[in-house]
Amino acid sequence: MENVLLGALEAGGTKMVCATGFADGTVVESEQIPTTTPAETAAACAAWFQDKGIAALGIGAFGPTAVNPASPRYGQILKTPKPHWSDFDLLGALAGPLGIPCGYDTDVNVACLGEATFGCAQGLDTVLYLTIGTGVGAGVLSSGNLMHGMMHPEAGHVPMKPDPRDPIATDSSCPFHPSCLEGLISGAGIKKRWGKSGGEMADEPEAMDILAGYLGQALAIYILCYSPQKIIIGGGVADHTPIVELARPKAAEALNGYIVTPEMDDLEHYIVRNSLDGQQGIMGCLELARRALEQ
Known part of the structure; x- marks a missing residue:
């Protein structure tokens, strides 16, 4: 697992931060993609990850969003004031093209996970x-x-x-x-x-x-x-x-x-x-990807 490349997506209302890294929290590379329309933004993110060779992807999304895997709406953005994003299947728009295991949660939950796994709450x-x-x-x-x-x-x-x-x-x-x-x-x-x-x-x-x-x-x-x-x-x-x-x-x-x-x-x-210099979200997404791959 230590040498397996993982993907991390911190999906925000103004920008998407795409990154690759390893299970120990090391970030290899990252890039910001502006959050525009749902289809355009998801396609740009999927394209960024497509040739990276990642084994799994962890996604931390802005909310409200459906995070219960048992829900028929799992991975969808729920009712939001952000135009056009309500009901968009963000998880499906990424997991489909990439064809790899994906972990999905809220942006603040993955930041919490990052601090608990790698930061001041270990x-x-x-x-x-x-x-x-x-x-x-x-x-x-x-x-x-x-x-x-x-x-x-x-x-x-x-x-x-x-x-x-x-x-x-x-x-x-x-x-x-x-x-x-x-x-x-x-x-x-x-x-x-x-x-x-x-x-x-x-x-x-x-x-x-x-x-x-x-x-x-x-x-x-x-x-x-x-x-x-x-x-x-x-x-x-x-x-x-x-x-x-x-x-x-x-x-x-x-x-x-x-x-x-x-x-x-x-x-x-x-x-x-926070203790991870603004990287707690991305690092939490890497941990989410690691867990998705293990499952």
Whole structure:
């Protein structure tokens, strides 16, 4: 298995990252392909992998998407605001032309898998990975398995207690929820309030305190519901602002001493930033490909 070349596809709403590598997480080569129409994008990705000699492909897709292999819609993008992508069979459009085993999951689940296999969560079996960028998504590894159910976690849409200082506290950027985490803390929410990116607002104390307050609320919910052994946070907004550090004491405040564990006594090493230099998604896809080949 060590010398078998594997494929990885991080399928995002704005770009597809195609890569090859090995089961130890080594990435050999990669290329970005713009996300346009479904048929055009899938064909371009399949063509990129066609002559690489990969034995299996791991796909981490933007959601919502059907991740249960028993579902008749397995591998399809579900209802999405991205034009033309709803109901598109992404897995089928790639597995068909390539004719190789394929593993399929969400982009945040594979990022979680990457950190658990190769990164700062090695040796742990219950981990939460949160990405805060254009949107907000959560991937959950529970007892060693990526969490699925009727679909997959959509923990970016948990409701938030509005901050009275917040001009969009009950009118967030989410078209479905007036005050969910994604609508309030994502890049779109930041843009709606202040007309700037998260990085451009990073030195504004009140803005960062508002965002960190929402993040702290959400982290408290995740700790109570998933009981993760580590929480890892990535994404453009998180990477370019101090909200991770600011949210740690706010999560503890929200829990109010209810959870008493060694992890809660060491929040600096419990709620952390991603550890794989932005490669956690691709590396997780390589692990997904390895598992698909073994099966």
